[in-house]
Amino acid sequence: MAREMLRQGGRSARIQAEVHRTVQELLKSMDRSEITVPMIAEKAGVTPSTIYRRWGDLSELLADVAVARMRPIADPEDTGAMASDLEAFILQYVEEMSSRVGRALLADVLGSLESDAPVKCCQYTYHHLETLRERALARGETPFDIDNAIDFVVAPIVYHILFGDRELAPDYCRALVSRFFVK
Amino acid sequence: MAREMLRQGGRSARIQAEVHRTVQELLKSMDRSEITVPMIAEKAGVTPSTIYRRWGDLSELLADVAVARMRPIADPEDTGAMASDLEAFILQYVEEMSSRVGRALLADVLGSLESDAPVKCCQYTYHHLETLRERALARGETPFDIDNAIDFVVAPIVYHILFGDRELAPDYCRALVSRFFVK
DNA sequence: ACCTAAACGCAAATTTTTAGCGTTAGCGGC
C-alpha cells in the first residue's frame, strides 16, 4: 500500500512522521530481520492495526521509509566541472549505498516490487543527474546523456552493491566515470 | 538459513525436493505475497515447523528456490561467433528475467541479503559468460573481458528490470551488446 | 548390526496479523 495520504495534516501526518522516525531509530540499533510491526507500534506510541491498515505489511513500511530516506535533501555538490561533478556524485552515492544500511535500504525498496518504491527511488537518481546535466549546460560544456550515465556508471555500481560480487573501491568508481567520458 | 544440507540423501532430500516443487507450483498460480509457509507445508505434505527449522522464514525459502531455479541447466547457445553468442545469451536472459516471474525471482534472491543467494545468482551469470569467452578463445577470436561485460551489458539490464524505469526492448539490448564490442 | 546425531512430526505456547466496531478529528461547506 503506502498509498498517498488523503489527509496531509494533523494527527495522520504526526503518526506517519513518528512511525518513520521510529523505524529509522530501530534500524540503527538492530538488524532488519528482528524488527516487527508490534515493536514499531509500541515505540511509536500507536496501535499495530494502524500500521497494518496504513502500510499493509512490514516490507511496504520499510520500503516507504527507505524511499523517504533516499529522497534528496540537497543538490549534489558543485565542483566547477561536469566530469568532477559526476565523479563526486557517484562517490557519494557509493559511500551511502554500499554501507550496511544503504544495502538494506536498496533491498527494502526492491523488496516491494508491486509498489512504486523502485521507480521513485531511481527517479531521485535521475533527477540528480539532470541537475548535473543542466549545470553543465549552463557552463557551456557539452553535457552527457543521462540514460547513458545510468547505464554505464550507476547500473554497474548498483549491480555490485546488490550482488556483493566486487569491492567498490573509489578507484573503480572513478574509472567507471572516466571511461564514460572518453567513450 | 538455507544452509547446506548435512544429510544429502533419503528423507531429508525428498522433503527438500518436494518443498521446492511445491513452491514453484504455487508461484505459478498465485502472487508471491499470498503464499504462506503453512500453505506450502500442507501442499508438500510436511509440517510447517520443518520448513521454519530448515529455512528460517519464507523469504529465505523463496530465495533458495529462486537460486535453484536460476541454476543453469544448459550452456548458452552456440551461434558460431562471439558477438552473436553474447547477444543471444543476453536476449534470453532478458526474456527470462524481465517477465513477471523473473522479476519475482530476482527480488527473492536480493531480498535475503544476509544469505549467499545474491552471490550465487551472479556467479551463474559469470559462469555463462566464462563459457562464451572460452568458446571465443577456442575459435581464435579476441575474447571479451567478463567483468566489463557484466558492467556494461548485464548491469544496465538488471538495473532496468529491478527499477522498472525502462522498457527492455530487444533493440535496446542488442544496442548494449554492439556498443560493448565497438568500444 | 549398532551408535550418534541430524532431521522430522506433533502439539502447546507465543506472537503476529486480521477484522469488526465505536470514536476521534481533519477538511470542506455554510
Add this chain to the structure above:
DNA sequence: GCCGCTAACGCTAAAAATTTGCGTTTAGGT
C-alpha cells in the same frame, strides 16, 4: 465559527502464523 462527512485511529477479539519443547525416525558412519 459551526456543522456534517468520512478518513483515520484505538480497542478488542478472533484467526493465522511462528516459535519451542520433546519424543521419534532415520541417514551416515563405525
